[in-house]
Amino acid sequence: MAERVPTAQALARQVRFHLSFTLSSLTVSLRVANPSHYLPMSVELSERPAPPAPREITTQPRRSDQIFRIIVTIGGMASLVILGLIALFLSIKGLHILTEEKLGFITGSAWEVITDDTGTIAESKFGIGAMLVGTFLSAMIAILVGVPISVLSALYLTFYANGRVKKFLISVIDLMAAFPSLLFGFWGFFVFMSSAEYWAKLINKYLGFIPFFDVPTPIFERSPFIAGLVLAIMIIPIVTSISREIFDQTPLDRIQAAYALGATRLAMIKAVVIPFGRGGIIGGAMLGLGRAMGETVAVYTVLNVVYQINWQILFGAGGNVASLILLKFGEAGPYEVDALMAAGLILFLLTLIVNAVADLLINRFGGKGR
Amino acid sequence: MTQTIPTPQRPWQPSKTDRFETLGVLVASFVLAGLTVEFTGLNGKLGFVVSLFFSLLILNYGFYFQKQGKAAAKDSLLQVFTVMAIVLTLIPIVSIIATVVSKGYKGLHWGLLTKDMALASVNDPIVAGGLGHALAGTILMVGGALIISFPIGVLTALYLTEIRGPLTRPIRFLVQAMSGVPSIVAGLFILSSLIYPVTKALSGMMGSLALTILMIPTIARTAEEMLRLIPNELREAGVALGGTQWRTVAGVILPAAKSGLVTAIILGVARIIGETAPLLLVTGGGDALNLNPTEGAMGSLPYYIWKSFLTGGTPEAFARAWAGMLVLLSFIFILFGLARYLSGRKVG
Structure with missing residues (x-):
């Protein structure tokens, strides 16, 4: 029986033979060359093997999938865990300051630690009222200046620019966001400050009768106005790209319907784009607000931090919670650090609220028309 | 019988006359602005820009009013506003880049990237020291942050795109909220949770951990967007071939999203490479080269720039700081170019 199994050469010869004969028999010859045809049937089918048990059909994921899903879910929880830990640890360190100062921590504007000769703390007073007002002021200036410019830029990018110019501008603005x-901060301090100071003087000269633009003494350097403008420049790229993404989603059929009814571009934007993207724009502005409120280094360099509630935006004295933390941290003792942690906790909660509102607005109203 | 084939026209594009008119209005506005500055109380660059803005508005309105009526005139005003806005957006970018390049090149020298500041103060001649220690520190810290935040970010993105469990919406919101955490709060968190109770010393690793908090949301959101771009057919094909979800994700989806994930890494690195506030709180910012992240103060590029600006005062210190800024900016440019290149390629 064994000699009926052909050698490899014999097989090859056979294949060549068949191939040389006729092309149409190619498939046949290959089948002939298949060794299994020469092998003896050694298994006798005396009795049929039992059919395999029917596979259990289930929607239950396999073991490997269960592990995978658990791991991914744990990874997905990371953001929740980290945010929770931030709130927890800042509270552990800062809560006793908050309970001591009570509401005064938010409304007061004194930040003093008086130590006696042995170095123990005799008296302390912490309040971030002035800093909160300053944070609010400079962030509002940033929003008021930055958002209109961003929205108009986004309109330009979506409806006026095209082709290569559009691509180039978009990548430049994305680059600026990074x-x-x-x-x-340092560009603002060394380059931008002199121009902004000049503008502040002009505003004060011609609009000084409005209480906001009045100054007690003519010091225009490092004012909330300048800090707000620098923040505006920082948030413009962010708000622009969010608004641009929203405008891009405007349904094309509505745009074309407006044009078909004879609308000019202005009329089309007023009737279709703005109602559609209003929520998204507001959400983008809120995100910018969150960024402007939490900004540390840029504000620290261009703002003169003073512990006094100051509503005169052109005057060179302002405040910012994040800058306060950076400013006081270097010289702070353990007790004062706890107060800084409390300030950090307030800032954290504030930005969290602003971001939550922004998210709600973008999801609820973004991408809906009337 | 001859057949005339009309030459293709593009009626939606501005014709030659239109362009000529636009240019005419523009030139006229410049002339009007120039005349205003010359003959009225307005002067200087600001005066010119303001009068140019108003003359553009007035001339555009007038021209299109007499040509096409009120609606067209109003429409032209919107165009002036949008162009003005984009110019206002671009001015700071150009100014920033020009400032950094023109001031930073003075601080460049051959030892800049290799020497450290162990034996030099910021006010010494520029060739006396370099930012090698800061560069090494930044690379170590960013690398450390990347090692921790990349898996977490990708797992979050996978949860949002592949598993889509009941927590998808809350987690998306939390990632969004996390990206809004002020950087100084990240520093305070590391201080309160690790440095004061556990290590009691500032080190590079603490800087890494603080940066991780800022990096996770960027990576998670970019990775999520990239995973969404993967066509659903690929997932269905993987499952149809009998793969489990885990095999489909590991064998089909992640390889297909490879370049997108690299983009996520790059954008995450670009986000944190210039982050200053947390590093000022937790790293200690040494002047000598320190390659051990777990022990001792570690320098970093932002810290180096910060220190040179604030403790110096001499032209040398400023040159040093701007040179550091130039190095930082070129890093961001390179990273951004890479991200553009990778995300411009086809997915899959």
Whole structure:
């Protein structure tokens, strides 16, 4: 029986033979060359093997999938865990300051630690009222200046620019969004400040009768106005790209319907784009607000931090919670650090609320028309 | 019988006359602005820009009013506003880049990237020291942050795109909220949770951990967007071939999203490479080269720039700081170019 199994050469010869004969028999010859045809049937089918048990059909994921899902879910929880830990640890360190100062921590504007000769703390007073007002002021200036410019830029990018110019501008603006705040801060201090000071003087000269633009003494350097403008420059790229994404989602049929009814571009934007993207724009502005409120380094460099509630935006004295933390941290003792942690906790909660509102607005109203 | 084939026209594009008119209005506005500055109380660059803005508005309105009526005139005003806005957006970018390049090149020298500041103070001549220690520190810290935040970010993105469990919406919101955490709060968190109770010393690793908090949301959101771009057919094909979900994700989806994930890494690195506030709190910012992240103060580029600006005062110190800024900016440019290149390629 064994000699009936052909050698490899014999097989090859056979294949060549068949191939040389006729092309149409190619498939046949290959089948002939298949060794299994020469092998003896050694298994006798005396009795049929039992059919395999029917596979259990289930929607239950396999063991490997269960492990996978658990791991991914744990990874997905990371953001929740980290945010929770931030709140927890800042509270552990800062809560006793909050309970001591009570509401005064938010409304007061004194930040003093008086130590006696042995170095123990005799008296302390912490309040971040002035800093909160300053944070609010400079962030509002940033929003008021930055958001209109961003929305108009986004309109230009979506409906006026096209082709290569559009691509180039979009990548330049995205690049600007990645600039570190350090860069904005020092550029603001060394380059931008002199121009902004000049503008502040002009505003004060012609609009000084409005209480906001009045100053007690003519010091225009490092004012909340300048800090707000630097923050505006920082948030413009962010708000622009969010608004642009929203505008891009405007349904094309509505745009074309407006044009078909004879609308000019202005009329089309007023009737279709703005109602559609209003929520998204507001959400983008809130995100910008969150960024402007939490900004540290850029504000620290261009703002003169003073512990006094100051509503006169052109005057060179203001405040910012994040800058306060940076400013006081270097010289702070353990007790004062706890107060800084409390300030950090307030800032954290504030930005969290602003971000939550922004998220709600973008999801609820973004991408809906009337 | 001859057949005339009309030459293709593009009626939606501005014709030659239109362009000529636009240019005419523009030139006229410049002339009007120039005249205003010359003959009225307005002067200087600001005066010119303001009068140019108003003359553009007035001339555009007038021209299109007499040509096409009120609606067209109003429409032209919107165009002036949008162009003005984009110019206002671009001015700071150009100014920032020009400032950094023109001031930073003075601080460049051959030892800049290799020497450290162990034996030099910021006010010494520029060739006396370099930012080698800061560069090494930044690379170590960013690398450390990347090692921790990349898996977490990708797992979050996978949860949002592949598993889509009941927590998808809350987690998406939390990632969004996390990206809004002020950087100084990240520093305070590391201080309160690790440095004061556990290590009691500032080190590079603490800087890494603080940066991780800022990096996770960027990576998670970019990775999520990239995973969404993967066509659903690929997932269905993987499952149809009998793969489990785990095999489909590991064998089909992640390889298909490879370049997108690299983009996520790059954008995450670009986000944190210039982050200053947490590093000022937790790293200690040494002047000598320190390659051990677990022990001792570690320098970093932002810290180096910060220190040179604030403790110096001499032209040398400023040159040093701007040179550091130039190095930082070129890093961001390179990273951003890479991200553009990778995300411009086809997915899959």
